Amino acid sequence: MVTRRTFNREFKLEAVRLVRERGVAVTQAARDLDVHENVLRKWVREQKSDPQHAFPGQGLMKPEQAEIERLKRENAKLKMERDILKKGRGLFRQGVDVKYGFVAKHRGAWPIGMMCEALGVSRSGFYAWRSRPRSQRSRDDERLGQQARQSFLDSDRTYGARRVWRDVLEAGSRCGLHRIERLLRMQALRARPRRRGLPVDRGDRSGGAIAPNLLDRQFQAPAPNQKWVADFTYLWTAEGWLFVAVVLDLYSRRAVGWSMQSQMTAQLVTDALMMAIWRRGQPVALLHHSDRGSQYTSDRFRRLLDELGITCSMSRSGNCWDNSAMESFFKSLKTERTDGKVYRTRADAKADVFDYIERFYNSRRRHSTIGYVSPLQFEQQMQLA
Template identity: 85%
Template sequence: MATRRTFSSEFKREAVRLIKERGVSVAQAARDLDLHENVLRKWVRELSGDPEHAFPGQGQMKPEQAEIARLKKEVAKLRMERDILKKGRGLFRQGVDVKFGFVAKHRGAWPVGMMCGALGVSRSGFYAWLVRPRSWHSLSDEAIGQQVRQSFLDSDRTYGARRIWRDVLEAGHPCGLHRIERLMRTQALRARPRRRGLPVDRGERSSAAVAPNLLDRQFQAAAPNQKWAADFTYLWTAEGWLYVAVVLDLYSRRAVGWSMQSQMTTQLVTDALMMAIWRRGQPDALLHHSDRGSQYTSDRFQRLLGELGITCSMSRSGNCWDNSAMESFFKSLKTERIDRKVYRSRAEAKADVFDYIERFYNARRRHSTLGYLSPVQFEQQMQLA
């Protein structure tokens, strides 16, 4: 394989001068210098176009070429810094341990010095951090951080810092609420925000069996089966609406009865009440509170209450706060489970609502009204007291 010949700037200039000043033809000069004619013509054009900067020499560039190369290098650096900052967004408010951890994780992708400069930490500090043993606080943060993430995932990404804090304390990690908030920010764990809208019952209401508001917003009960609150809501599926009726025992906020049907009928709320009776037994003195929906004011439902010896109480017309315990339950159900789902069938929606009520809300969900115990835990604890 022939070695490519190189020529000095002086050689090129003298070759062009041979043609331009001494009148030697390009063909003759090419034969004399053992060059290709096109090479000589290229040298002639280059010297004519820029006599001062032509033939800068091996490894050197013309000023405009050097400027283009410098700009390309600067653009490449800026792009790299942009990618670093894009990947490491949210790190500027974090401590140096978090930033150094980012550098260690990505040093195979970007130069260490560039990452350190972009994040505002020193390169020497990073290498010292690599060999320095981890502090007790850092190890503790890692252990608690894992527990924080596990609690967040177990709650189906619905728990905020206060409920997660109770889980962490229960797991045997003493710490403060602000630490939980910091670890949640570090891991970008954010509970689903609550919706502002309240559920609205647009069904026709009858005044035939409207009861007074005996509950009067007294949502606390001294014992189980003294005060029950009831209401229903609806959720959309690909097959149409699914209506969900629920009965809450205000003593523990436990969902003691529920029913799900495709029709908004009296049977819907009747089945929810009967489930509560089957599960809790027929109480001696019970107040049943609901709104003034046509399902609750119907003759059939009112006769059932009378046969069971249950006292009826109803919210004032158009006042959702009179049954705010139920409104809060349905808001939690929709915010923490339903609003993030697209149900292909009513059966799929029923299974998910059942899972939320029986496996999560009653058994595990920490309720702020109950001192951050679940309804089941609260009842068990009160039985032992």
């Protein structure tokens, strides 16, 4: 009997983002994610028609929910008008050139007509302003902005305004520090932040919740869904830490489950395990191995293992070698993808990690442990053997 595959909402949203935002063809994305092309097209249509409530699960939207959506749209319009006035509140005493500059800068965020009306200028005047010859100061800003950007990139994104300013002065241009600060800010160029202190796991570990090391560094499995290893790591973004939990099947080294959240809670590792169950089906005899983090020793996670009939195994205290297969995966993730990158938002980091796991690591990356084929290819070969 063929078990119907199930995908959770997080997987569907990232798959749709892959097509709509990252420009990957539906056919290629479906092949990389190991889903049917028509299923992926359906997900794209559903998310496009209702981004806020796509993939809600079973059931349809009720009439009162539709009315709520209508009110939300009206509220969004009012909020947009409020945001324009809030953002441009310092412009009402400025000349029309400053106001038109504000409209030009933010025309990708708000409708031009709405901004012109809020600022008390005409839309036709804005288009006429755009056709006028540029001022000398505007041309100087463009030239200095290019020099500042080149200095910033040459420093591997480590220079702040003061060092960039000195590079610009050395190149022969004359300007003030505040001007360089403004030009960098306009281009959203921000020096790489200092490395933050690593997050500390302050969760309580109950002595009775610690499981013995049943895996005992036996990182080979004769068949799928017999030995899973799990752990989580963290990535820094401009919005704060992003925690990434992953479950690997030691049979093929395939990442069968993952979850990404802003906090390292029991829910993080639980969601990763549930994705693995949804994708692989409930196993008959499975050993789940992890470290002794409070997320894995929590009552919630241990009860889930008991309900699913999964045997729990844990590494010895402070011994990373007992879960070296998982450590190797995270080393590959960071070395091959995330190291050296500056993520502005957690969503950017999630999209990049999703791309690495589902489009590269599982489907294309050659893994030395399984004969230099990808985990997906290895499983397909074993099915045909």
